[in-house]
Amino acid sequence: MYDVIVVGAGPAGASAAIFLAKAGKKTLMFDNGLSVTRRALVKNHYGAPNITGPDLVETGKAQAKEHGAEIVAADVTDIRRTDDHFTVETDQGVFHARYIILATGLYTDMIERIGVRTKPGTEPRIKTIVDVSPEGKTSIPGIWAAGTVAGVSMHTIITAGDGAKVAINLLSEMAGARHVDHDVYKPA
């Protein structure tokens, strides 16, 4: 049983997974290889002056793994509530988690199928997005959403930040207190 399953390993999903895993949560992240970020050449991401989309995605996944997240290359086909947790069906088997974060970028088919409420997108060329609260909660308790699919501006710095924001809000709800993740630099 995982604490959190993150569907999507682009900037939003991987950023969420970094915060969750670093906080000690058993975290699993799925990637079906359809990140649009892989098509980008990114020159406007703070701290990474000139990076290809594939490098940004692979660096993010490696960072999440370094902090303890598991990553499975699989297509998520169904998510169902089962007693006190979610059952996640994929083309690579069935997995279980207490919480879900949807970070599927442009893809909403599976999300609409499982009954999460969606609405028309407002960003250019984005037809449908998940209807989320300011914290990132969807219409189904326990399922959260972040990044492009949650309607934020389609830029890597924003989608990554939204993934972090949603993970921090979920961690805060789990703990009953605001989550802060600060490491301190001590000059030699």
Ligand SMILES: Cc1cc2nc3c(=O)[nH]c(=O)nc-3n(C[C@H](O)[C@H](O)[C@H](O)COP(=O)(O)OP(=O)(O)OC[C@H]3O[C@@H](n4cnc5c(N)ncnc54)[C@H](O)[C@@H]3O)c2cc1C
């Ligand atoms: C050509 C192009 C150029 C761009 N250039 C820039 C730029 O210069 N600067 C900039 O800031 N932004 C740029 N962008 C935008 C940027 O790439 C996106 O806004 C942002 O990175 C999207 O992040 P995301 O995590 O929300 O989605 P994505 O990166 O699309 O990630 C979605 C993830 O969800 C996974 N997924 C989806 N459905 C499923 C499923 N059912 N099961 C399992 N996994 C699933 C995918 O595999 C992927 O891992 C560009 C985009 C494009 C297309």
